Amino acid sequence: MAPHSIMSSRTFFVGGNWKMNGDKKSLGDLITTLNTASLHDETEVVCGAPTVYLDFARSNLDARIGVAAQNCYKVAKGAFTGEISPAMIKDCGVEWVILGHSERRHVFGESDELIGQKVAHALESDLGVIACIGEKLEEREAGTTEEVVYAQTQAIADNVKDWSKVVLAYEPVWAIGTGKTASPEQAQEVHEKLREWIRANVSEAVADSVRIIYGGSVTGANCKELGSQNDVDGFLVGGASLKPEFVDIINARA
Ligand code: PGA
Numbered sequence: 001m002a003p004h005s006i007m008s009s010r011t012f013f014v015g016g017n018w019k020m021n022g023d024k025k026s027l028g029d030l031i032t033t034l035n036t037a038s039l040h041d042e043t044e045v046v047c048g049a050p051t052v053y054l055d056f057a058r059s060n061l062d063a064r065i066g067v068a069a070q071n072c073y074k075v076a077k078g079a080f081t082g083e084i085s086p087a088m089i090k091d092c093g094v095e096w097v098i099l100g101h102s103e104r105r106h107v108f109g110e111s112d113e114l115i116g117q118k119v120a121h122a123l124e125s126d127l128g129v130i131a132c133i134g135e136k137l138e139e140r141e142a143g144t145t146e147e148v149v150y151a152q153t154q155a156i157a158d159n160v161k162d163w164s165k166v167v168l169a170y171e172p173v174w175a176i177g178t179g180k181t182a183s184p185e186q187a188q189e190v191h192e193k194l195r196e197w198i199r200a201n202v203s204e205a206v207a208d209s210v211r212i213i214y215g216g217s218v219t220g221a222n223c224k225e226l227g228s229q230n231d232v233d234g235f236l237v238g239g240a241s242l243k244p245e246f247v248d249i250i251n252a253r254a
Helices: 024-036 051-060 086-091 102-106 112-124 137-141 145-157 184-201 204-209 223-227 246-250
Strands: 012-017 043-048 065-069 096-099 128-133 166-170 211-215 234-237
Touching: 012 096, 012 166, 012 211, 012 246, 024 051, 024 246, 043 096, 051 065, 065 128, 086 112, 096 112, 112 128, 112 145, 128 145, 137 145, 145 166, 145 184, 166 184, 184 204, 184 211, 184 223, 223 234, 234 246
Parallel strands: 012 043, 012 234, 043 065, 065 096, 096 128, 128 166, 166 211, 211 234
Antiparallel strands: none
């Protein structure tokens, strides 16, 4: 697999989301572990680094491992104190950005509309986008999971012209950082419905080719069963991506 390539077929995709964790010492150790590990060569791996460590991560990670920013703004430059643009991310040699993560939505109040605008600009800037969607516990309990994830996906889809650069991450909010993983059946059910939604609302070809990855308390212990589901094309991993266990998750399909 070519380094840094953004795959358009359903190559298994494992993203790590380091969130606001680590320092040069601990991330450097993790990077050494990843660089020296034996990684399944049919799995695409991307690490989401904190903004200040994007350059550090890209400079130190082996070229076979991609790097993602965890957020970016919707325009190229200007008076937007504290924000970063896709152009800056690309300037650091970084190929991906995570957008619409539930922490951006629910801690920082990002709307579907803003996330859509960010997706459009990131894609125009030639970044790959890991676009996140997912329902809250009360929404699942109220039986509105499908309605919620379809609406979030619509706001993203409205802004995508080239789906080969998009990975869709289904991350039920109740499973993120809680140790409560969706069961393989629960994950498969939503992934399958999302793929059918894409078939009906985008195209047959995109439904067949887009990677839909699962996130929410993925671990070395549960990754094989989750990853064996038909419509689960990989993972977005938070807590466990900071541990050597991340290697086992990358190798879930090995
Ligand atoms: P978690 O986070 O693996 O710690 O649950 C997943 C995510 O937020 O992407």
